[in-house]
Amino acid sequence: MPVPKRVLALSLSALVGVLALLFTLASVPASAATSLTVAQAISSQTGASASVTGYIVGEPTATSTVRFSDFTGDTALAIADSKTTTSTGSMLYVQITSSYRASFGLLSNPSLIGKQLTVTGTLTAYFSHAGLKSPTAMTLGTSSTTSPTATSTATATPTASSTTDAYYAAASGKSGAALKAALHTIISTGVTKISYDAVWDALKVTDQDPSNSSNVILLYSGISRSKTLNGGDSGDWNREHVWAKSHGDFGTATGPGTDLHHLRPEDVAVNALRDNKDFDTGGSAATGAPGNYTDSDSWEPRNAVKGDVARMIFYMAVRYEGDDGWPNLEVNDSVSNGTNPYLGRLSVLKQWNTQDPPDAFEKNRNQVIYATYQHNRNPFIDHPEWVSSIF
Numbered sequence: 001m002p003v004p005k006r007v008l009a010l011s012l013s014a015l016v017g018v019l020a021l022l023f024t025l026a027s028v029p030a031s032a033a034t035s036l037t038v039a040q041a042i043s044s045q046t047g048a049s050a051s052v053t054g055y056i057v058g059e060p061t062a063t064s065t066v067r068f069s070d071f072t073g074d075t076a077l078a079i080a081d082s083k084t085t086t087s088t089g090s091m092l093y094v095q096i097t098s099s100y101r102a103s104f105g106l107l108s109n110p111s112l113i114g115k116q117l118t119v120t121g122t123l124t125a126y127f128s129h130a131g132l133k134s135p136t137a138m139t140l141g142t143s144s145t146t147s148p149t150a151t152s153t154a155t156a157t158p159t160a161s162s163t164t165d166a167y168y169a170a171a172s173g174k175s176g177a178a179l180k181a182a183l184h185t186i187i188s189t190g191v192t193k194i195s196y197d198a199v200w201d202a203l204k205v206t207d208q209d210p211s212n213s214s215n216v217i218l219l220y221s222g223i224s225r226s227k228t229l230n231g232g233d234s235g236d237w238n239r240e241h242v243w244a245k246s247h248g249d250f251g252t253a254t255g256p257g258t259d260l261h262h263l264r265p266e267d268v269a270v271n272a273l274r275d276n277k278d279f280d281t282g283g284s285a286a287t288g289a290p291g292n293y294t295d296s297d298s299w300e301p302r303n304a305v306k307g308d309v310a311r312m313i314f315y316m317a318v319r320y321e322g323d324d325g326w327p328n329l330e331v332n333d334s335v336s337n338g339t340n341p342y343l344g345r346l347s348v349l350k351q352w353n354t355q356d357p358p359d360a361f362e363k364n365r366n367q368v369i370y371a372t373y374q375h376n377r378n379p380f381i382d383h384p385e386w387v388s389s390i391f
């Protein structure tokens with residue numbers, strides 16, 4: 001029996017459509033210039049590598065939950081074919097691995113909402129939702145476009161938001177001792193001081209693991225450990241004073257000893273091993289803290305937090321100037337400061353500030369301390385270039 005003409009035409013049309021789709025999918029890995037739409041990416045969760053172009057619409061936090069404002073982290077993006085999409089079913093969830101977080105995370109860069117993004121990575125579920133993981137490239141705009149506005153933000157300098165510009169207005173145009181004096185006034189005004197007991201709960205927020213909200217990240221060891229393991233026993237984490245409290249003997253009374261800007265969670269044994277040593281390079285591998293080194297008079301933190309440590313120390317030196325009943329804390333080039341209100345080694349700390357610039361985790365904790373707890377900021381996280389002007 002002959003096939004009716006109309007049915008044959010429909011079959012051919014369907015076949016052409018399938019072939020076109022297969023061709024599109026098959027050609028993706030070979031041609032970086034070919035980007036899938038978000039809809040295409042959602043329907044081809046094959047584990048293959050592909051480039052996808054869409055608009056950044058929010059921050060996914062669960063399978064069917066996307067935040068459109070008040071972002072909480074830098075680890076995930078939701079993209080869609082339309083800027084105004086609110087249905088999670090029309091979104092692709094994009095994992096942001098650590099090297100892209102400072103430039104593409106929404107907590108650090110909320111103004112990215114509505115921007116066009118092209119991302120290359122593996123088409124596979126993320127948050128149990130259609131997703132793209134392990135990105136190998138992320139750029140704003142389409143990858144093949146020549147539009148001058150479609151440049152990557154990966155090399156853009158971190159934006160000083162209008163909020164922090166206003167915060168530092170009184171320091172504008174200053175350098176050296178005048179800058180230090182202006183910053184001292186700014187970061188010592190309107191400050192809320194918290195008790196040593198309140199530090200426990202604050203650290204559970206400021207140092208929360210971006211990948212596991214039940215844990216905190218320990219400063220030197222880099223370990224992610226349960227928030228509930230705070231205490232003084234072996235295997236617990238406790239409150240590390242990065243500016244060792246014996247250097248100025250300020251203890252744990254409400255003041256420098258409870259200032260969140262230099263307090264970090266750390267394993268009890270590692271904290272004891274660091275003791276009150278000054279910071280410097282060298283020594284032998286520190287037990288329990290891979291990448292850290294120590295000898296009789298100094299501690300060298302792992303590379304990822306060298307700058308964090310330096311900026312905490314510089315903050316303390318500017319925050320505490322001896323005008324509030326506490327010692328005037330200062331940075332010097334010694335590693336044998338004992339109980340003097342000094343901490344070293346200045347030349348090494350300056351180098352660490354340069355080699356390990358502020359990342360999303362460090363910026364986030366600065367913002368949380370400012371917004372939620374103390375209402376002051378660490379100027380050297382917002383402006384690491386001020387270190388060389390003052391010290």
Ligand SMILES: [Ca+2]
Binds near residue numbers: 357
């Ligand atoms: Ca760092």
Ligand SMILES: [Ca+2]
Binds near residue numbers: 317328
């Ligand atoms: Ca000082």
